């Protein structure tokens with residue numbers, strides 16, 4: 001399958017540490033106030049807004065209305081029983097709005113680079129979009145997706161030609177490749193579920209790492225036998241309380 005072939009994060013399953021942490025409700029801040037920021041970039045009219053609208057509103061508009069600057073949508077999920085939200089930033093592809101849009105790139109956990117599978121030039125520009133988005137983000141900390149839209153408009157023969165190039169690029173930039181259609185809805189839900197799952201997993205793993213040997217959710221007990229703050233600070237002042 002295309003998706004699998006191009007997937008760099010070839011994972012069918014959640015990381016077992018993540019699964020256990022969710023079962024034991026040890027996901028720390030994830031599930032309480034964790035929101036992952038997703039930015040969607042790419043040439044004008046490739047279908048970024050339609051993609052977000054298909055998923056968030058189950059709507060499709062045939063008429064092109066350029067995004068001016070940015071728009072955003074929040075979408076709430078539940079992953080492995082834990083609430084998790086995505087903040088989806090839809091940016092403008094038009095050159096004249098690019099500089100407003102790029103001010104919103106910072107702090108992205110996921111970068112989605114969109115191209116039109118019927119427009120080779122838009123795939124050619126993907127690298128530039130990525131470069132611009134990475135200027136504002138830590139490249140080691142983001143998940144990348146390369147997404148071909150408007151699959152409904154291409155014949156299988158046309159599609160397989162551009163697919164080769166898209167897969168090659170995806171492998172090179174370490175992105176996961178998806179092809180979909182906002183008109184028919186093909187692969188749209190699956191794609192956003194995938195973003196949510198990978199972002200969630202990365203967040204939980206980061207929480208687990210941050211907590212080190214201590215388990216997230218563990219309570220630190222202070223009791224009368226402990227060498228507690230009160231005793232220690234007193235000790236510093238005088239030797240009378242040992």
Ligand SMILES: Nc1nc2c(ncn2[C@@H]2O[C@H](COP(=O)(O)OP(=O)(O)OP(=O)(O)O)[C@@H](O)[C@H]2O)c(=O)[nH]1
Nearest residue numbers: 045046047048049050061062064067093150182183
């Ligand atoms: N057939 C077909 N048309 C699509 C699809 N997705 C988008 N379109 C059409 O492509 C045009 C541009 O779509 P938008 O989603 O507005 O493009 P955009 O990338 O947001 O453009 P900017 O906001 O200017 O950057 C519109 O006329 C859409 O109806 C699709 O999957 N299939």
Ligand SMILES: [Mg+2]
Nearest residue numbers: 048049066067
């Ligand atoms: Mg738009």
